[in-house]
Amino acid sequence: MKLFDTHAHLDEEAFHPDRAETVRRAIETGVETILTIGTTAESSQRAVDLAATFPNVYAVVGIQPNYVAQMKPNDWELIETLSTADKVVGIGETGLDRYWDYAPIELQRTYFSKHIQLSQKLNLPFVVHCREAEADVVQLLQQEAADAPLKGIMHSFCGNPETAAACLELGLYISFAGMLTFKKNEELRETARQIPLDRLLVETDAPYLAPVPQRGKRNEPAFVKHTCACLAELHQKSPEEMADITTTNAKTLFNIG
Numbered sequence: 001m002k003l004f005d006t007h008a009h010l011d012e013e014a015f016h017p018d019r020a021e022t023v024r025r026a027i028e029t030g031v032e033t034i035l036t037i038g039t040t041a042e043s044s045q046r047a048v049d050l051a052a053t054f055p056n057v058y059a060v061v062g063i064q065p066n067y068v069a070q071m072k073p074n075d076w077e078l079i080e081t082l083s084t085a086d087k088v089v090g091i092g093e094t095g096l097d098r099y100w101d102y103a104p105i106e107l108q109r110t111y112f113s114k115h116i117q118l119s120q121k122l123n124l125p126f127v128v129h130c131r132e133a134e135a136d137v138v139q140l141l142q143q144e145a146a147d148a149p150l151k152g153i154m155h156s157f158c159g160n161p162e163t164a165a166a167c168l169e170l171g172l173y174i175s176f177a178g179m180l181t182f183k184k185n186e187e188l189r190e191t192a193r194q195i196p197l198d199r200l201l202v203e204t205d206a207p208y209l210a211p212v213p214q215r216g217k218r219n220e221p222a223f224v225k226h227t228c229a230c231l232a233e234l235h236q237k238s239p240e241e242m243a244d245i246t247t248t249n250a251k252t253l254f255n256i257g
Contacts, residue, residue, distance in 0.1 A: 008035065008220075037060045064093050067102070067103070113140065
């Protein structure tokens with residue numbers, strides 16, 4: 001099986017004891033490529049460093065919406081510099097979050113737009129974090145799409161079918177994480193059934209929210225196979241077929257050969 005984990009946070013402290021072994025386990029499971037995603041300027045720098053360390057790891061750089069109020073002077077300039085570094089394949093994660101009240105929503109909007117515009121300038125996809133802000137996210141995406149085409153991902157999608165349809169119409173991909181496998185999430189699985197095969201991606205969001213049957217453990221890229229298997233069942237494909245589909249989609253979107 002050839003798998004592609006489009007979203008992990010390998011720089012997080014949870015992986016300090018065994019980062020190299022975590023990457024090795026993923027490779028042994030069939031994970032060809034892992035994207036490690038920045039959440040702050042410092043985290044984005046670590047993502048770039050990890051991409052330089054591991055051949056199958058690539059970096060995405062940005063400032064997650066919950067951290068935009070804590071930005072230091074020159075943090076955005078560092079993101080702009082890192083965005084052209086070797087093995088940086090995307091911008092983010094960015095987006096809007098009304099669940100955690102860590103940053104004013106207007107400031108989140110300002111930086112969401114900045115990330116999208118940087119992605120358009122560099123022709124790199126952007127990665128969207130959305131929590132309890134679906135209508136706001138769709139509205140801002142539609143505004144930005146009026147200026148230039150969008151290329152991006154709705155990461156760890158947990159939204160409703162209407163949000164999915166709006167994002168698909170804008171040309172975005174929909175990525176599913178471990179929540180897809182949780183017993184209570186039948187509505188999310190029904191939404192996943194409706195996503196066209198050529199727009200599907202899988203991810204772990206490691207070290208968070210491990211999929212069934214690993215739920216409750218520290219999540220890691222090797223576990224992406226469980227979400228992929230769930231998605232395969234929903235689309236009446238074999239796990240191997242769905243792995244090929246989602247890996248091809250990810251390689252196309254992130255321009256990784």
